[in-house]
Amino acid sequence: MAALSLSSGDVADDLSRYIHAAAGDERRFEIAIKGARCAGCIAKIEGGVKAIAGVSDARLNLSTGKLSVAWHGDTVQPQGILRRVRDLGYAAQPFEAPALLDADAREGRVLLRCLAVAGFGTVFIMGLTDAVWYGADLSPALREGFFWLAAVVSVPVTFYAGQPFFRSAWSVLRHWRTNMDVPISLALVLALGLSLYQTAQHAQDTYFDAAVMLTFLLLVGRYLDFRLRDRARGAAQHLLAMQSLLARRFKPDGSMETVAARELAPGDRIFLATGERLPVNGTLLARGSEADLSLVTGETLPVALAAGASLQAGSIITGAPATLLVTARVEDSLVADLARLLEAGQQTRNRYVNLAEKAARAYVPLVTGLAALVLAGWLLAGAGMAHAVTNAITVLIITCPCALGLAVPAVQVAATSRLFRKGVFVKSGNALERLAEVDVAIFDKTGTLTLGRPVLENGAAIAPDVLQRAALLARGSRHPLARALADAAGSGPMAANVTEYPGAGLEADGRRLGSAAWCGAGDAGQGSGLWFREGDAPPIHFRFKDQIRPEAKALITGLKARKIAVEMLTGDLAGPAGEIAREAGISLWQSQVSPTDKALHLKSYRARGLRTLMVGDGLNDAGALALAHVSAAPGSATDVSQLAADLVLRGDDLGALIEAVDVARKARRLVLQNFGLAALYNVTAIPMAALGMVSPLVAAATMAGSSLLVTLNALRLVRP
Amino acid sequence: MNGMVVVIAAALLMGLGGLGVLLWALSNGQYEDMEGDACRILTDDPADQP
Numbered sequence: 001m002a003a004l005s006l007s008s009g010d011v012a013d014d015l016s017r018y019i020h021a022a023a024g025d026e027r028r029f030e031i032a033i034k035g036a037r038c039a040g041c042i043a044k045i046e047g048g049v050k051a052i053a054g055v056s057d058a059r060l061n062l063s064t065g066k067l068s069v070a071w072h073g074d075t076v077q078p079q080g081i082l083r084r085v086r087d088l089g090y091a092a093q094p095f096e097a098p099a100l101l102d103a104d105a106r107e108g109r110v111l112l113r114c115l116a117v118a119g120f121g122t123v124f125i126m127g128l129t130d131a132v133w134y135g136a137d138l139s140p141a142l143r144e145g146f147f148w149l150a151a152v153v154s155v156p157v158t159f160y161a162g163q164p165f166f167r168s169a170w171s172v173l174r175h176w177r178t179n180m181d182v183p184i185s186l187a188l189v190l191a192l193g194l195s196l197y198q199t200a201q202h203a204q205d206t207y208f209d210a211a212v213m214l215t216f217l218l219l220v221g222r223y224l225d226f227r228l229r230d231r232a233r234g235a236a237q238h239l240l241a242m243q244s245l246l247a248r249r250f251k252p253d254g255s256m257e258t259v260a261a262r263e264l265a266p267g268d269r270i271f272l273a274t275g276e277r278l279p280v281n282g283t284l285l286a287r288g289s290e291a292d293l294s295l296v297t298g299e300t301l302p303v304a305l306a307a308g309a310s311l312q313a314g315s316i317i318t319g320a321p322a323t324l325l326v327t328a329r330v331e332d333s334l335v336a337d338l339a340r341l342l343e344a345g346q347q348t349r350n351r352y353v354n355l356a357e358k359a360a361r362a363y364v365p366l367v368t369g370l371a372a373l374v375l376a377g378w379l380l381a382g383a384g385m386a387h388a389v390t391n392a393i394t395v396l397i398i399t400c401p402c403a404l405g406l407a408v409p410a411v412q413v414a415a416t417s418r419l420f421r422k423g424v425f426v427k428s429g430n431a432l433e434r435l436a437e438v439d440v441a442i443f444d445k446t447g448t449l450t451l452g453r454p455v456l457e458n459g460a461a462i463a464p465d466v467l468q469r470a471a472l473l474a475r476g477s478r479h480p481l482a483r484a485l486a487d488a489a490g491s492g493p494m495a496a497n498v499t500e501y502p503g504a505g506l507e508a509d510g511r512r513l514g515s516a517a518w519c520g521a522g523d524a525g526q527g528s529g530l531w532f533r534e535g536d537a538p539p540i541h542f543r544f545k546d547q548i549r550p551e552a553k554a555l556i557t558g559l560k561a562r563k564i565a566v567e568m569l570t571g572d573l574a575g576p577a578g579e580i581a582r583e584a585g586i587s588l589w590q591s592q593v594s595p596t597d598k599a600l601h602l603k604s605y606r607a608r609g610l611r612t613l614m615v616g617d618g619l620n621d622a623g624a625l626a627l628a629h630v631s632a633a634p635g636s637a638t639d640v641s642q643l644a645a646d647l648v649l650r651g652d653d654l655g656a657l658i659e660a661v662d663v664a665r666k667a668r669r670l671v672l673q674n675f676g677l678a679a680l681y682n683v684t685a686i687p688m689a690a691l692g693m694v695s696p697l698v699a700a701a702t703m704a705g706s707s708l709l710v711t712l713n714a715l716r717l718v719r720p
Numbered sequence: 721m722n723g724m725v726v727v728i729a730a731a732l733l734m735g736l737g738g739l740g741v742l743l744w745a746l747s748n749g750q751y752e753d754m755e756g757d758a759c760r761i762l763t764d765d766p767a768d769q770p
Binding site for chain 1: 724728731732735736738739742743746747751752753754755756759760761762763
């Protein structure tokens with residue numbers, strides 16, 4: 001859907017609430033920038049902004065697309081900065097980091113710190129223990145000294161760096177459940193305990209190096225997994241920031257200020273220029289206008305509105321600029337049903353058990369059972385208690401699921417990074433696993449299968465020179481129909497003296513372009529569209545229609561080839577819906593479906609045990625997106641839909657969905673293969689450990705070896 | 721034996737030193753924008769020209 005972003009930063013706006021006061025009289029202002037890609041962009045943007053008098057610092061973070069500008073006192077107007085960046089040719093919006101992102105950043109920092117500490121410990125202790133394993137002429141006293149030093153370093157290192165595992169293990173154990181972190185934590189603690197005991201007994205079999213190395217390898221997998229998901233979420237966040245949820249509110253004195261949409265309260269009066277999207281529910285004040293309701297209802301062509309008409313959030317003003325009275329806050333602007341459905345969807349998602357959890361559920365009892373058997377076996381065979389316990393613990397250490405712990409993250413890292421490069425942002429952790437299971441794909445029509453904006457329909461019937469003359473006028477307007485006309489005519493000049501009469505049309509040099517009444521076409525019953533009149537010649541009618549995306553047909557065919565059934569649900573009328581369905585090759589479709597019915601439809605699929613992929617962009621799809629087994633939204637979708645969706649597609653190429661399905665299925669195969677590899681390793685290692693034939697050196701080598709194998713297997717996904 | 725103690729102590733101190741520097745770099749935001757830093761090396765700094 002071509003949602004037009006609100007162009008804040010116009011002269012009348014007050015952006016003061018986006019300015020943070022830093023130390024002293026320093027002020028900071030953050031801007032999300034789109035399109036900066038290279039060294040030249042950095043130099044251009046930073047240089048351009050620093051050239052503004054008073055700006056003391058400007059730094060662009062290329063990874064996040066955020067520009068941070070600093071100045072002192074009240075010397076600089078933020079509007080000037082925004083305008084400068086836009087003049088340089090980049091889209092820019094004031095940025096407000098949500099609290100959620102901060103929590104993620106904190107988690108990332110903790111993981112990275114743990115990783116650094118574990119890396120240090122691994123290298124240091126390996127230096128010590130390698131000397132013991134290979135140094136034949138070490139005196140027993142020196143060897144024991146090495147072990148004590150290893151103990152002093154590895155115990156604090158493991159307990160500090162292992163906190164992500166310990167915390168996660170504790171959080172599930174408290175609820176009498178289990179996950180992969182339980183055997184990992186158990187093995188870490190037991191390995192350290194056994195090693196301390198062995199050292200005190202002047203024995204040689206210590207596992208200090210194995211414990212620290214295990215922590216390090218697992219943290220590498222976990223950190224990379226986090227990094228990529230964080231990057232995908234950040235990219236999705238940036239898409240949303242570019243759409244901007246700002247509003248222009250009237251102050252009591254009649255002047256305007258720019259505020260974040262979620263600060264609007266019922267009773268506020270806001271101003272929307274032509275082409276802007278309404279962020280909350282409201283009623284039209286003063287005079288009538290025209291609005292594009294496609295995000296709300298799925299209807300593509302603009303609807304005329306009288307003064308006092310109530311509008312839902314997501315409507316786009318296409319007629320005269322409007323003043324509206326806010327009737328609900330952002331969070332209440334969703335239909336109450338819809339909000340409830342969103343929540344219900346979130347809950348069913350949380351109940352989803354992913355592959356790693358399934359594996360852990362089978363694995364934990366199996367391994368602890370095995371260790372108990374080994375203990376009993378050695379005792380029955382007449383071995384001493386110390387010997388039997390040592391062998392049982394060795395089994396637990398050797399089976400510690402290092403490879404199993406890496407099996408899923410390694411594949412996920414490979415899959416998400418490949419999709420990231422293709423422009424598919426995977427927002428939730430197990431979204432790919434769910435995507436691999438999909439049986440039915442359900443599409444919204446407007447803005448998803450179609451471009452979601454009107455396209456000139458009768459261009460062939462109109463003389464090219466007439467079209468060009470009409471485009472001279474149309475290029476000067478933001479009205480969607482005028483834009484569609486300008487698009488159809490291609491690039492070209494704009495008439496110098498175009499005057500726009502909101503709600504009526506455009507005029508220049510005796511030519512008029514606009515509504516039927518404006519051009520004297522008389523019979524307005526001919527339906528909507530634009531009329532063009534030159535002097536006294538009879539007006540010419542331009543008709544418009546929403547059009548199917550060029551890649552839609554290939555997408556539908558591709559999905560069907562992958563044994564995924566396809567269905568279309570739309571709020572639009574049966575006529576246009578049937579036409580689009582036929583063009584796209586969809587035989588199963590329903591029209592005039594309300595948002596609640598869409599969600600109920602998804603629910604019925606769930607009840608029948610079918611797994612659904614919902615693809616939609618509008619406010620009316622949000623509930624269905626949340627209730628689907630897995631969901632995707634194009635990058636132009638409304639913020640609510642993007643929040644509800646698991647996958648967000650950058651740009652407008654829906655074809656990337658096919659790639660996503662393929663990668664998801666391949667990832668699932670690789671995860672299962674990895675489980676197989678890890679199991680194979682255990683099958684060979686456990687008997688050796690049970691018989692007491694495993695030395696710490698062998699344990700360390702096989703552990704690293706199996707982790708490497710699993711990681712290399714996952715990397716096969718990176719190259720197609 | 722005495723030499724061994726000195727060498728091991730030195731290794732430990734150097735390791736901890738390296739770890740300290742890395743943790744400082746992390747908290748100082750040195751790794752915040754790897755892509756941008758890779759690009760910045762290409763831009764000419766006017767102040768550096770002779």
